[in-house]
Amino acid sequence: xxxxxxxxxxxxxxxxxxxxxxxxxxxxxxxxxxxxxxxxxxxxxxxxxxxxxxxxxxxxxxxxxxxxxxxxxxxxxxxxxxxxxxxxxxxxxxxxxxxxxxxxxxxxxxxxxxxxxxxxxxxxxxxxxxxxxxxxxxxxxxxxxxxxxxxxxxxxxxxxxxxxxxxxxxxxxxxxxxxxxxxxxxxxxxxxxxxxxxxxxxxxxxxxxxxxxxxxxxxxxxxxxxxxxxxxxxxxxxxxxxxxxxxxxxxxxxxxxxxxxxxxxxxxxxxxxxxxxxxxxxxxxxxxxxxxxxxxxxxxxxxxxxxxxxxxxxxxxxxxxxxxxxxxxxxxxxxxxxxxxxxxxxxxxxxxxxxxxxxxxxxxxxxxxxxxxxxxxxxxxx
Amino acid sequence: xxxxxxxxxxxxxxxxxxxxxxxxxxxxxxxxxxxxxxxxxxxxxxxxxxxxxxxxxxxxxxxxxxxxxxxxxxxxxxxxxxxxxxxxxxxxxxxxxxxxxxxxxxxxxxxxxxxxxxxxxxxxxxxxxxxxxxxxxxxxxxxxxxxxxxxxxxxxxxxxxxxxxxxxxxxxxxxxxxxxxxxxxxxxxxxxxxxxxxxxxxxxxxxxxxx
Numbered sequence: 001x002x003x004x005x006x007x008x009x010x011x012x013x014x015x016x017x018x019x020x021x022x023x024x025x026x027x028x029x030x031x032x033x034x035x036x037x038x039x040x041x042x043x044x045x046x047x048x049x050x051x052x053x054x055x056x057x058x059x060x061x062x063x064x065x066x067x068x069x070x071x072x073x074x075x076x077x078x079x080x081x082x083x084x085x086x087x088x089x090x091x092x093x094x095x096x097x098x099x100x101x102x103x104x105x106x107x108x109x110x111x112x113x114x115x116x117x118x119x120x121x122x123x124x125x126x127x128x129x130x131x132x133x134x135x136x137x138x139x140x141x142x143x144x145x146x147x148x149x150x151x152x153x154x155x156x157x158x159x160x161x162x163x164x165x166x167x168x169x170x171x172x173x174x175x176x177x178x179x180x181x182x183x184x185x186x187x188x189x190x191x192x193x194x195x196x197x198x199x200x201x202x203x204x205x206x207x208x209x210x211x212x213x214x215x216x217x218x219x220x221x222x223x224x225x226x227x228x229x230x231x232x233x234x235x236x237x238x239x240x241x242x243x244x245x246x247x248x249x250x251x252x253x254x255x256x257x258x259x260x261x262x263x264x265x266x267x268x269x270x271x272x273x274x275x276x277x278x279x280x281x282x283x284x285x286x287x288x289x290x291x292x293x294x295x296x297x298x299x300x301x302x303x304x305x306x307x308x309x310x311x312x313x314x315x316x317x318x319x320x321x322x323x324x325x326x327x328x329x330x331x332x333x334x335x336x337x338x339x340x341x342x343x344x345x346x347x348x349x350x351x352x353x354x355x356x357x358x359x360x361x362x363x364x365x366x367x368x369x370x371x372x373x374x375x376x377x378x379x380x381x382x
Numbered sequence: 383x384x385x386x387x388x389x390x391x392x393x394x395x396x397x398x399x400x401x402x403x404x405x406x407x408x409x410x411x412x413x414x415x416x417x418x419x420x421x422x423x424x425x426x427x428x429x430x431x432x433x434x435x436x437x438x439x440x441x442x443x444x445x446x447x448x449x450x451x452x453x454x455x456x457x458x459x460x461x462x463x464x465x466x467x468x469x470x471x472x473x474x475x476x477x478x479x480x481x482x483x484x485x486x487x488x489x490x491x492x493x494x495x496x497x498x499x500x501x502x503x504x505x506x507x508x509x510x511x512x513x514x515x516x517x518x519x520x521x522x523x524x525x526x527x528x529x530x531x532x533x534x535x536x537x538x539x540x541x542x543x544x545x546x547x548x549x550x551x552x553x554x555x556x557x558x559x560x561x562x563x564x565x566x567x568x569x570x571x572x573x574x575x576x577x578x579x580x581x582x583x584x585x586x587x588x589x590x591x592x593x
Contacts, residue, residue: 055549060534060558098411226439226492229523242440242492313409316443316488316498327443329488332409344443352525381549 020048023363027056031134031367034377038354038366045362050355054348057381065341070096070171070308073341078165080343081379083123086115086156087321089169094250095317095328100310102172102300109252110293111174114186115156115166116319117282117289121193122149123322124233124275124282125200127374131272132204134371135213141204148196151189158182171308172300183290190286197283201276214268218357218369221266228353231346232324233278234373237263237270244320251319255292256285271372309336323347323374343382347375383496384435386414392433397425405502415486415500423503423515424541430489430499431520438499441521443488444528446535448560450508451481481508483537487517487524505537508560516542534559 026037035056041049061080065073077092078085090112097104104112129145153163159182160166160175168175204210220230225238235242243260245253261277263270312334318327324346331340350373358366390402393416400422407414418426430438458475461468483505490497503514516539518524528539529548536557539545547554556563 055547055551058549060549062534063559099409101411224522227522228525229441229521240492242495247495311409313407313412315409315412316500318442325442327488329443329445329486331447340445340447342443342445344445348526349523352523 019043025363025366027053032370033130033375036375036377036380038370040363040366042363045364047358047361047363047366050358050366052351052354054381057377059382061382062341062343066338069336070310070338071305073338074169075165075167077343078167079378080345080382081321081323081326081347081376082164083126083376084119084322085164085166086119086168087319087326089166090116090251091317091319091321091326092328093169093171094319095315095330096171096310098315098317099313099330099332100171100308102303104173104251104300105297106252106294107177107296108173108298110289111178111298112169112251113253113256113289114286114293115159115168117286118152118155118186118189120282120322121279121286122152123374124279125149125196127371128200128204128272128275131268131368131371132210134368135210137209141200144196144200144203148193151192155182155186155189158185170299170303170305172303173298177298178293183293186286187290190283190290193283194280197276197279205273205276210272211269213365213368214272214372216265217268217361217365218372219265219267220353220357224353224356225266228356229349230324230353231350232320232322232374233271233274234324234350236260237274238266239263244318244325248318256288258282258284268368268372307336309334314340318344321346323376323379324350343379345379345382347373347377347379348381351375351380386416386499389436389499390416393426393429396429396433397422400426402426413498413500415502417502417504420503420505420514420540423501423517424519427501427517427520430501436496436499437491437493438489438497439521440490440492440497441487441517441523442490442498443486444517444524444531445486446531446537446559447484447486448508448535449479449482449484450561452479453477454479482506483508483512483535485514485528485531485537485539489521508536512536513538513540515540516545518542533557536560 021042023040024037025040026032027035037053039051039053040047061076077088080088125145125148129142132141156166157163160168220238222238222240225235226240239262241260241262246260258281261274263274310332312332314331316327316329318325326346327344329342330338333339357369386404394400394402401419403417405415405417430436454477455474456477458473459470460473461470485503487501489499489501505512505514514537516528518528519541526548528542531537532539532545533547533550534557
């Protein structure tokens with residue numbers, strides 16, 4: 001499926017030869033995962049230029065956050081990557097805790113790890129579902145993934161009151177405590193998940209069509225991945241050992257025993273496999289966390305919900321979100337509102353090398369390469 | 383990670399003419415940052431990336447900050463001669479800090495697993511001298527983020543291959559993330575080829591009946 005490009009890549013502003021075809025993929029196209037557009041120039045079926053166009057879902061989240069208090073933007077972070085609201089909450093809470101010097105109690109740290117890893121499970125399962133959908137397996141694997149996702153969303157709903165827009169974390173802890181019944185339900189989900197995973201694995205990873213479509217397609221070399229600030233499973237599929245859970249050891253990740261899977265070839269197939277392996281590691285972390293969670297308070301007593309004014313200064317807090325490094329850069333001038341509030345969106349930055357991966361590939365492969373990047377437009381456009 | 387003072391001295395020794403300034407950070411959770419003049423920013427960036435002790439190969443976060451002109455009033459005591467006697471008076475002195483825009487780079491090392499080193503570039507003012515050096519040649523990951531800063535803050539990055547707006551549409555006026563940005567009362571429609579098509583179509587049909 002992959003061959004040398006028949007014609008050299010076109011520079012951005014070059015005039016287009018009559019034999020080339022310029023098409024606009026998106027913004028309303030199911031394979032673009034939302035309102036995202038790619039201006040593609042094709043030579044036959046091969047991509048010779050690809051320029052992503054952003055901004056269809058832009059609402060200037062950062063400007064909105066500058067006009068409200070620190071806590072008021074917490075529900076808005078849910079809407080960034082709307083699949084993973086728990087990890088968005090966590091990244092923002094982490095940055096503000098750094099700024100204000102708050103300490104998160106042990107039990108809240110465990111709760112964060114549990115909901116964070118559950119989020120990783122649902123994100124990766126759905127991504128593989130979407131990707132196989134892009135490859136032509138219309139719906140079936142996706143629905144299997146959605147079935148499992150629904151079980152996790154039920155847990156989130158009973159915990160936070162909302163399936164997807166959880167708004168669950170607070171500066172210095174979490175909003176509500178877990179009940180023993182919830183823990184029991186979570187254990188059941190975690191115990192049942194491997195069965196789905198084995199089934200999913202058997203269905204897809206040795207599937208002939210999946211292998212032919214994805215092996216050797218959209219190769220991302222190691223050096224380019226580092227240079228282009230690619231993070232998350234994308235980066236590790238290219239063989240770079242960089243997982244913030246191991247590097248920064250934020251929260252209490254130093255207490256858990258887990259491995260970081262790495263890819264060899266950096267192609268689409270490796271990206272699928274990385275997600276399978278990461279789900280298995282997440283399950284290991286979840287089992288440990290559900291076993292060891294201690295009783296205790298869930299909020300730092302110094303944390304204030306009203307009249308919260310962190311000291312002046314600037315911080316950058318980052319976590320390993322399911323899609324990559326999600327960071328929040330905050331500048332405080334001592335007032336109740338952040339002076340500068342910046343989201344470092346992994347989805348947007350991972351798209352930097354989309355053109356490099358697609359050049360010389362078939363247009364049908366460009367669709368699955370985009371799928372393997374794993375983007376959510378709420379985060380790309382903010 | 384070596385101390386920032388030492389890093390600054392080594393960078394200044396390595397890049398002749400570069401003037402680096404340590405910008406303090408009031409919050410102890412993150413280190414102070416290093417301000418570099420736009421003229422030498424690219425050379426300093428190459429040094430930070432390739433130096434074997436630093437190997438800052440990963441530009442994690444690139445963003446802009448707007449600092450408009452501020453006038454702060456401070457009380458001061460001045461001596462004045464009144465009727466042949468020196469007397470001290472209390473007056474209010476206005477302190478003006480000219481406005482500027484800032485581009486902030488958070489750099490880490492994936493190879494040595496260290497960081498961050500925070501690099502800043504400042505523009506001369508907020509209207510005319512808004513050019514700083516693009517660090518995209520060093521870190522490709524800055525490409526979209528510098529475009530976003532150009533779009534939302536209006537900093538021009540010299541040496542950027544493809545400096546276009548990222549999130550707002552072509553033809554949009556102003557830079558929405560600036561502190562003094564006032565949004566228009568009414569937006570014109572986004573100019574799309576669709577408008578041209580409508581215009582062309584209108585010529586094909588007779589004018590609507592006068593009523």
